[in-house]
Amino acid sequence: MNLGLTVGYWQKSVEDLTETVQAAERLGYDSVFTAEAYGSDALTPLAWYGARTSKIKLGTAVTQISARTPTATAMHALTLDGLSGGRLILGVGVSGPQVVEGWYGQPFGRPLARTREYVDVMRQVWSREQPVTNDGPHYPLPCRSGTGLGKSLKSIAHPVRSRIPVYLGAEGPKNVALAAEIADGWIPFFLDPSMVESVYGDALADRHPDFDIVAPVTTVVTDDLDMALQIAKMPLTLYMGGMGAREQNFHLDLIGRLGYAEEAHRVQELFLAGRREEAVRAVPDELADATSLLGPIERIKDRLTLWRDSPITTLLIAGVRDEPTLRALADVIRG
Structure with missing residues (x-):
């Protein structure tokens, strides 16, 4: 199982995580991944980090396809x-209607x-076998x-590289099946390895x-498991x-498919009512624990068995x- 790091998107202010x-x-981490929602973008930080590193792979988890045309x-x-010497892993995803229609102004x-269509057009660009065309209804070219x-x-x-790796961020079974069909990897979300x-x-x-399943996992190393659960929630x-x-x-x-449909709707109701602290408390401990790595390093080491026994190929x-925590995690994950 490969080991990577995800730094996400900026939370309010600028986050330059070059040192991390x-x-x-x-420490030998295989990759670092960024993300975007409706603030900082996923590609600019990778250029920044790529200029300050030499080996680590640079991934997006994910860029939103409505943010840019496929040729862009x-x-x-x-x-x-x-510029990075062939280190990019391009993760793309559709986001959701709230962001696509409310932020990007697209259906x-x-x-x-x-x-x-999007993936096909990009691969045409990189292969340079012929001028790029697309007869589909969504991104017609010309x-x-x-x-x-x-x-x-x-x-x-x-x-x-004439074929840059493309991974799909996907949650629904049909979208995951599409990833298995056309992509080089899948980036799931809130995954229970079991x-x-x-x-x-x-x-x-x-x-x-060679299909790569790249699972982001909230990780909190602490002797206070209750605190770790609250962070994961x-x-x-x-x-x-x-x-x-x-x-x-x-x-x-997605949380419903993991067996927590009723609890998920309760969390949503509380959140949308502005009762945020209650919403956090309403997240089941079992769900937070199953989708995360929490607690003392020895507990995390024990729970890694579930991840190793799953089809996941990159954590x-x-x-x-x-750095000390990154080192401790690298030691137990590789051990």
């Missing part, structure tokens, strides 16, 4: 991959079909409206042998309660910033 990323590289994302990717419909002067083009730049097969086994059945509360509309919240649906440590 450099420490992870020194392909340009970002080939540029960053080239959310047909996310699977949009993703399929454009079918306007002046009629649009011309199919081939990238002027020659990518360092339930990967029961929840996603069918969706992952046709994945290729905070992102669960935010995503069940606030990262999606009341009527459609993919994260809420992304989330929430750790200091």
Whole structure:
């Protein structure tokens, strides 16, 4: 199982985590991943960290496909991959209707079909086998409206790699199946390692042998397990309660598939009512513990068995910033 680090997106103010990323590289971490929601973007920090490192892989978990056209994302990717010496892992995802329609001003419909077209266009850009075209309805190239002067083009730049790895951030079984079909890896969310097969086994059945399952896991190393559980509940509360509309919240649906549908709806009700502390307390301890690595380092070492016995191939440590803890985790995970 590979070991990586996820630093997420900025929380309110600027977060330059260069020292953390450099420490992870020194300790042999395989990758560092960034993210974006509706604030800081995922690609700029990777360029910053990539310029200050030499070996660690640079991943996005994830860039939102509605934020950029597929050719724009392909340009970002080939540029960053080239400057970093072929270190990019491009994770992409559809986000949800609240962000796509409220932030990017685009309709959310047909996310699977949009993703399929998006990935195909990017791979055409990188391969440079012929001018890029797309007959699909979502990203037609050349454009079918306007002046009629649009011309199919081939990238002027020659990518360092003609096939940059593309991973899909996916939660629903159909989207996970799409990842197994067209992508090089899958980035799940709030994953219980003991339930990967029961929840996603069918969706992952046709994945290729080198398919990478990259699982971010909230990690809190402390002797105070109760405090660790409270910390782990905070992102669960935010995503069940606030990262999606009341009527459609993919994260809420995911927690339901893990067996906590009633509890998830209660958390959402409390969160949307402004009762945030109650919402955190309403997250079941068992759910927070199952989707995280919490407590003293020996307890984490014991619980790693569940992750090693699952189909997960890369573990992304989330929430750790200091080098001593990164070192301790590296020792137990590799041990």
